[in-house]
Amino acid sequence: PEIMSAEQFQTDGQFDLAKYRRYLTSGTDPQLLAALEARYRQEIPRAKLFDQLVADVYLSDVKLWQAYRDQHDSVTLRLLQVFPDLAVADSEVLVSDAEIETYYDRHREEFERRAVAYLSYVEVSREANAADSAAALARARAVRQELASGADFAAVASRESSDTVSAAQGGDLGETTRGRFVPEFERAALALRPGELSQPVRSPFGYHLIKLESKSGDTYRARHILIGITPAGAHLDSLDAQIDTLDRRAADQLDDPTALDSAAAVLGLPIKVALPVVEGSRVQALPHVVPDAGIWAFEAEVGETSPLIDADRASFVFRLDSLTPGGVPPLPEIREMVRRRILTEKKREAVRQLAERSAADLASGAVSLDQLAARFRATVTTVGPFTRANPGPAVQNEPVIVGAAFGLAVGEIGGPLSGEEGVYFMQPALRRQADSTAFVAQLATQRAQALQVARQARVRLVLGSLRAAADVQDRRKDLERAQREAEERAQSLPGVPANQRRAS
CATH class of the missing domain: 3.10.50 (Chitinase A; domain 3)
Structure with missing residues (x-):
């Protein structure tokens, strides 16, 4: 992709294969060509395998419309949230020693913990340290002098740069926009004129030598050589x-x-x-x-x-x-944890029963949603608007709310619904439907994006299946032992300086 988008290989905005072939046969640095060949020997089989795996991935208009609705149908709710710990005081619930012991015996696996x-x-x-930084700066200045004397930037980058990814491309970072790189690098790059070479620029990664290739507004293309700062x-x-x-x-x-x-x-x-x-x-x-x-x-x-x-x-x-040690702790160590677990379950059941009884009053009109909230020491809140795909922080942990909200008419009261954290009543105050005309207008873009996601999911599924079926043997301890033995043998060799005995 970087090659096909490179400006030097473009004709009328399209990749020109003839230009690329001329580049390859025009005396390009052999090391760069070898790096390109090695890269594409890996990438081409990978691309072919990807194409085979995703060839039958298909998304219908119906499925895309549903996905669009999930993103654009919205609802605003009046929501009554009844949380057991707030609705029922601890003093209203009794937990006996016998209940604690029985619960512990029946749920031992739930209390198991790792070591x-x-x-x-x-x-x-x-x-x-500072001396290492000074040495790296001196090296960067020497490399810059070599470039200023006419050395080929791509060849020097492939030899010197600590950024191995861009080094394989002759230091080319491709076309990019403002904000992608660290500020120190970007300020220096954008201060250059096209074709100009920077002085060494310090960033958290080391010293950069930057050559600006082109610039248009917030878009620019640059090459760099990174001289890393390491102990020396x-x-x-x-x-x-x-x-x-x-x-x-x-x-x-x-x-x-x-x-x-x-x-x-x-x-x-x-x-x-x-x-x-x-x-x-x-x-x-x-x-x-x-x-x-x-x-x-x-x-x-x-x-x-x-x-x-x-x-x-x-x-x-x-x-x-x-x-x-791992395993199930003895009851005395976790008695309070077990008691709290039972207390919470009893509170949840008490709230559920009260909510069921209150639902009849709500349906008959004997009480309003706000009056019902008073029974539970709670208040009615307004939540939204939110969509199925983006429910927002207020309800994102309660799928039961999201699912029910889009099934109720405006003004209709639903509930009680038991969720992960409590019991809920709700009343839609406003609904907005997705615009089918807008859906059709953006369908091509949506399809391309959704296909990309679906294809990546297919690849992950296949790789996951292969990993699950693989017979993996963990021999890291054997490798560590062999490495230590090799280091010990090296230390016993006469005439080997101490700082050369360690492989690291």
């Missing part, structure tokens, strides 16, 4: 030494819980506490997320330390401080 691990850790951050030189050597010390002194300790404290003291680093880890979730060592630690935590014994674990910008050793 929770509590971890502490030492972290060696691999964030860049003496700083990298220092970090490697710290990580080696942490690995050697604290990692994989099975019988010495104090090893982590000793390593922290030697390194002058604090021992931090991770957020509680529920089995099956990832470890949150803020601001980092460390998936591998979540696997290790539930295989370890209390007091053990983890292998050295590398995340994106830090290395860690964790210690399992305590573990709350």
Whole structure:
């Protein structure tokens, strides 16, 4: 898509295959051509498979009209919401010890919970410092000098840029509009004249060298080379030494819980506490997320330390401080939770029965909707307008309200309806129907958008079925063990500097 929309390959607003072929045969950088070939060797089979999977996806006018109505039919309601906790006081409901014990025995599976691990850790951050930033800036200036001397931008981008996606396109970011990129980049790009090359521009991603290709209003096309800011030189050597010390002194300790404290003291680093880890979730060592630690935590014994674990910008050793087992807790631990559950169910039933009795009074005209609200210590509120597809925050968690609202005539009272959070009565105050003429006018656009969504859903369904049928074996622990053994063998080699012994 980027190639077909590139301005240099356009004739009268259409992709010109002849221009593209001339470009490929006109001495284009071989590395760029190789990158393009590798990309399209992946993309073309993927596109063919996509076409085969979605060939029979079809949407009728009737289905599209219903979808349009879901978006444009609207209703405004007078709504009486009766919430059990507000309508019935706790003092009006009695819960006996026998009821608590019986409920616990009959609903044990509802109280089952996953195990929770509590971890502490030492972290060696691999964030860049001022010296690293200066080195990256110097590199960016050297690359700019190369470009200013006549080097091909695409070739240099494919060799130097840390943005591997655009590097494969010779640094081309395609045609874009204002607001897509970070402000630092965008301000610098839009300040250039077409064909002009920027000085190094600092952003959260590093230093950019930007070449503006074209600009028209808020639309522009640019290329860039990103020089990332990462630890280097003496700083990298220092970090490697710290990580080696942490690995050697604290990692994989099975019988010495104090090893982590000793390593922290030697390194002058604090021992931090991770957020509680529920089995099956990832470890949150803020601001980092460390998936591998979540696997290790539930295989370890209390007091053990983890292998050295590398995340994106830090290395860690964790210690399992305590573990709350999974399963059903004993009743004394959750007695109040069980009592509240019974209390809520009794309140809901009391409200439901009162609502059923009140419905007859409402139907006969003995009471109005506002008078009925007083019985429940509630008020009638106006909600909407809302549509079936976009019910809005007031009723989006209660499908029963949305479904019933569009089945009532204006002025007709419906209810009682039992929902997730309470019991409801409603009265439509205003209805608006979708405009069939407007539907026909936009049908082609709607069909194209809906087909795209339906095709993507088909692909997700097929992929989901393949994953469900796949026989997946988790061998991450074996791979981690093999990596550690390889690192240990490397450390035993004579003459290998410490900062080169670690694969990371």
